Amino acid sequence: MAKVAIMGYGTVGSGVYDIIKNNADRLSRNANGEEIELKHILDIRDFDDHPEKELFTKEFNDILNDGEVSVVAEVMGGLHPAYEFTKSLLEAGKSVVTSNKELVATYGTELLEIARGKNVNYLFEASVGGGIPIIRPMHQCLTANNILKIAGILNGTTNYILNQMIKNGKPFETALKDAQNKGFAERNPAADIEGHDACRKIAILASLASGKMVDYNDIDTEGITAVTLDDVKYADEMDAVVKLIGYAEFDKDGKVYSIVSPMVIKKDSPLSGVDGVMNAIMVTGDCVGDVMFYGAGAGKLPTASAVVADIVDAVKHSERSKKIFWEKPSENIMADRDSKKFSYFVRTTDSAENVQKIFGKCEFVDNIVDNESAFVTSPLTRSEAEEKLEKLSDVVTNIRVMA
Amino acid sequence: MAKVAIMGYGTVGSGVYDIIKNNADRLSRNANGEEIELKHILDIRDFDDHPEKELFTKEFNDILNDGEVSVVAEVMGGLHPAYEFTKSLLEAGKSVVTSNKELVATYGTELLEIARGKNVNYLFEASVGGGIPIIRPMHQCLTANNILKIAGILNGTTNYILNQMIKNGKPFETALKDAQNKGFAERNPAADIEGHDACRKIAILASLASGKMVDYNDIDTEGITAVTLDDVKYADEMDAVVKLIGYAEFDKDGKVYSIVSPMVIKKDSPLSGVDGVMNAIMVTGDCVGDVMFYGAGAGKLPTASAVVADIVDAVKHSERSKKIFWEKPSENIMADRDSKKFSYFVRTTDSAENVQKIFGKCEFVDNIVDNESAFVTSPLTRSEAEEKLEKLSDVVTNIRVMA
Numbered sequence: 001m002a003k004v005a006i007m008g009y010g011t012v013g014s015g016v017y018d019i020i021k022n023n024a025d026r027l028s029r030n031a032n033g034e035e036i037e038l039k040h041i042l043d044i045r046d047f048d049d050h051p052e053k054e055l056f057t058k059e060f061n062d063i064l065n066d067g068e069v070s071v072v073a074e075v076m077g078g079l080h081p082a083y084e085f086t087k088s089l090l091e092a093g094k095s096v097v098t099s100n101k102e103l104v105a106t107y108g109t110e111l112l113e114i115a116r117g118k119n120v121n122y123l124f125e126a127s128v129g130g131g132i133p134i135i136r137p138m139h140q141c142l143t144a145n146n147i148l149k150i151a152g153i154l155n156g157t158t159n160y161i162l163n164q165m166i167k168n169g170k171p172f173e174t175a176l177k178d179a180q181n182k183g184f185a186e187r188n189p190a191a192d193i194e195g196h197d198a199c200r201k202i203a204i205l206a207s208l209a210s211g212k213m214v215d216y217n218d219i220d221t222e223g224i225t226a227v228t229l230d231d232v233k234y235a236d237e238m239d240a241v242v243k244l245i246g247y248a249e250f251d252k253d254g255k256v257y258s259i260v261s262p263m264v265i266k267k268d269s270p271l272s273g274v275d276g277v278m279n280a281i282m283v284t285g286d287c288v289g290d291v292m293f294y295g296a297g298a299g300k301l302p303t304a305s306a307v308v309a310d311i312v313d314a315v316k317h318s319e320r321s322k323k324i325f326w327e328k329p330s331e332n333i334m335a336d337r338d339s340k341k342f343s344y345f346v347r348t349t350d351s352a353e354n355v356q357k358i359f360g361k362c363e364f365v366d367n368i369v370d371n372e373s374a375f376v377t378s379p380l381t382r383s384e385a386e387e388k389l390e391k392l393s394d395v396v397t398n399i400r401v402m403a
Numbered sequence: 404m405a406k407v408a409i410m411g412y413g414t415v416g417s418g419v420y421d422i423i424k425n426n427a428d429r430l431s432r433n434a435n436g437e438e439i440e441l442k443h444i445l446d447i448r449d450f451d452d453h454p455e456k457e458l459f460t461k462e463f464n465d466i467l468n469d470g471e472v473s474v475v476a477e478v479m480g481g482l483h484p485a486y487e488f489t490k491s492l493l494e495a496g497k498s499v500v501t502s503n504k505e506l507v508a509t510y511g512t513e514l515l516e517i518a519r520g521k522n523v524n525y526l527f528e529a530s531v532g533g534g535i536p537i538i539r540p541m542h543q544c545l546t547a548n549n550i551l552k553i554a555g556i557l558n559g560t561t562n563y564i565l566n567q568m569i570k571n572g573k574p575f576e577t578a579l580k581d582a583q584n585k586g587f588a589e590r591n592p593a594a595d596i597e598g599h600d601a602c603r604k605i606a607i608l609a610s611l612a613s614g615k616m617v618d619y620n621d622i623d624t625e626g627i628t629a630v631t632l633d634d635v636k637y638a639d640e641m642d643a644v645v646k647l648i649g650y651a652e653f654d655k656d657g658k659v660y661s662i663v664s665p666m667v668i669k670k671d672s673p674l675s676g677v678d679g680v681m682n683a684i685m686v687t688g689d690c691v692g693d694v695m696f697y698g699a700g701a702g703k704l705p706t707a708s709a710v711v712a713d714i715v716d717a718v719k720h721s722e723r724s725k726k727i728f729w730e731k732p733s734e735n736i737m738a739d740r741d742s743k744k745f746s747y748f749v750r751t752t753d754s755a756e757n758v759q760k761i762f763g764k765c766e767f768v769d770n771i772v773d774n775e776s777a778f779v780t781s782p783l784t785r786s787e788a789e790e791k792l793e794k795l796s797d798v799v800t801n802i803r804v805m806a
Contacts, residue, residue, distance in 0.1 A: 131691035133544030141536030144711035287708035288534035295694030305690035308547035
């Protein structure tokens with residue numbers, strides 16, 4: 001009998017509760033026969049009408065000091081007190097599983113180190129891609145590969161907004177409102193549309209792939225607020241779509257190049273067909289080539305199912321650490337911003353003649369908007385691109401094109 | 404130090420060798436610090452020019468009787484002697500990992516049972532989807548889900564052929580020759596184009612999902628030999644593509660409905676964009692919804708990388724079984740062929756009037772071929788469909804439409 005606790009009874013937490021209650025038999029079978037019993041639920045709110053109201057507590061210490069509890073699901077979100085709680089639990093020799101990407105991206109290195117030292121587990125499958133299996137497959141199934149590249153649609157809100165622009169011709173502001181009305185976007189949507197959420201997720205994936213902590217503060221991050229309806233129409237003209245991509249490349253020397261950016265993606269890429277609020281992560285390994293993981297990147301039950309899978313795994317591995325971790329690098333591992341080249345899709349009111357004078361060989365795209373030049377540059381470093389873009393009389397759009 | 408052996412030095416076997424040799428450090432790190440040393444390679448052929456020719460043996464007993472060898476990769480293919488070898492090794496307390504789908508589909512139940520009894524592992528990640536992580540994610544990451552449905556493009560050869568028909572307008576025979584010339588299809592292509600290969604793979608996935616052995620002999624299997632260029636043109640007209648799908652549905656009462664069949668798939672399904680020799684498996688769980696796993700379904704290094712991941716996993720779990728298994732069902736678990744309904748895409752030279760008389764409400768598709776009626780039926784059981792199709796004066800095409 002493994003006794004577990006949930007911290008945070010919000011959307012994901014109540015989903016975890018539902019799954020544990022409704023699937024006790026199967027979970028026990030999958031946990032090598034160990035029954036999983038829910039013993040505490042921590043939340044500052046009252047749940048007096050809950051059928052198991054006796055499980056609820058407002059006292060973190062009820063969980064921390066309960067020697068029977070071996071696994072705790074931290075699904076409260078935010079950095080504090082989630083960090084302090086998680087740290088205390090791991091130090092007390094309890095495994096913790098989480099959907100909290102902000103916490104994993106910020107304090108993951110330290111928490112993983114503590115878990116390792118205590119021979120318990122800190123698991124975070126739900127922190128990236130919601131219900132999509134990605135952390136464990138990357139760690140276990142692709143273990144024979146050097147990961148060369150990760151490119152992911154990691155944020156469902158922005159993907160929904162872009163999809164509304166692409167499929168239904170809605171301008172950005174209307175698509176955003178629509179997403180808010182449907183509950184896909186927060187009232188304050190900055191974390192999503194500015195790319196911060198995707199940034200934390202690619203930081204986690206890049207840390208896992210490289211074995212060294214990639215600090216999300218070091219990732220150049222650009223959201224989708226500058227993407228217009230005309231941009232997505234041009235992309236369609238190029239048989240492509242615009243998606244917000246969390247991107248990381250891993251060099252042989254251990255350097256990591258990572259950005260979050262809208263990108264023009266050709267329709268022959270499987271990432272181009274990822275619609276609505278769905279997420280997908282393309283991982284390129286030196287042996288396996290491209291593999292892609294697709295599914296619901298958020299939502300109550302999808303995310304909760306990933307949390308519960310981690311609970312089961314933690315119960316199965318109660319006696320030892322799964323060794324999913326990364327370390328703090330002793331020196332800067334971030335590659336120079338100019339170490340990679342991208343082609344750029346550019347729109348300007350400048351003349352085609354000037355464009356060619358400045359950019360040399362480039363591919364013009366048929367005009368959708370009068371009196372402008374639209375074109376794709378040859379591959380350029382970011383500094384080269386900036387330098388050339390500055391020479392244009394104006395720049396309406398500049399979006400990276402995925403290679 | 405874990406000592407391992409390879410049985411079969413063909414395409415996959417030599418890939419396994421290359422990966423172990425070139426990635427010793429990382430593999431050891433991922434195997435919790437245990438070094439992995441290759442001690443024997445079994446093959447009936449001579450490899451006198453091989454840089455490590457001393458590893459080769461033609462004697463199976465050299466592996467079986469070597470007490471130091473704890474994990475063996477069976478990548479020889481075929482049923483015999485792979486079955487006898489695997490059985491002997493498991494009974495001797497060695498873990499076996501394999502890419503041999505035929506063996507897993509045929510004798511997997513027995514071999515898994517032996518492995519379980521001996522507290523060792525029989526792992527088969529590479530048997531389905533080549534390098535795509537699918538077995539382990541289904542078993543571990545989706546553990547909180549009841550699997551409702553699996554639909555997969557499981558055979559790269561047929562997907563390549565269909566893709567050539569769809570994208571380049573090549574007739575089936577030309578596309579097949581093309582695949583043979585490129586090495587994507589065997590000289591005798593029956594196992595692929597008749598759907599037998601896909602059938603074994605969906606049998607493995609269905610067994611894993613249901614926990615009970617699904618016998619591939621019980622799966623209605625239809626290949627792609629009857630699919631014509633006109634069919635794929637009609638599909639395009641319907642904003643869809645034709646793909647060979649390995650399909651399984653899981654009922655609450657434990658029954659499994661499974662078929663292998665060409666299907667018309669709308670372009671809004673992520674499966675529709677899976678091109679060339681790539682594979683993809685869509686798994687529907689009751690919590691997570693649809694998740695899809697995409698990647699190279701065959702090839703030397705992709706498949707070998709999955710075999711090596713299993714070797715690492717077997718080394719890490721040397722002291723206990725991972726409990727990935729299914730049992731022989733005590734009664735028939737196959738659902739009646741008429742327990743599920745599909746819409747069918749039908750072409751006939753019969754009149755639209757007759758079609759409507761026989762099929763009632765159905766959706767006509769604009770004609771591409773003169774003097775025929777093309778339409779999509781409402782959902783029908785297989786018997787209902789057959790009964791109605793028989794009433795038509797002739798049937799040019801009848802292909803299931805994926806719901």
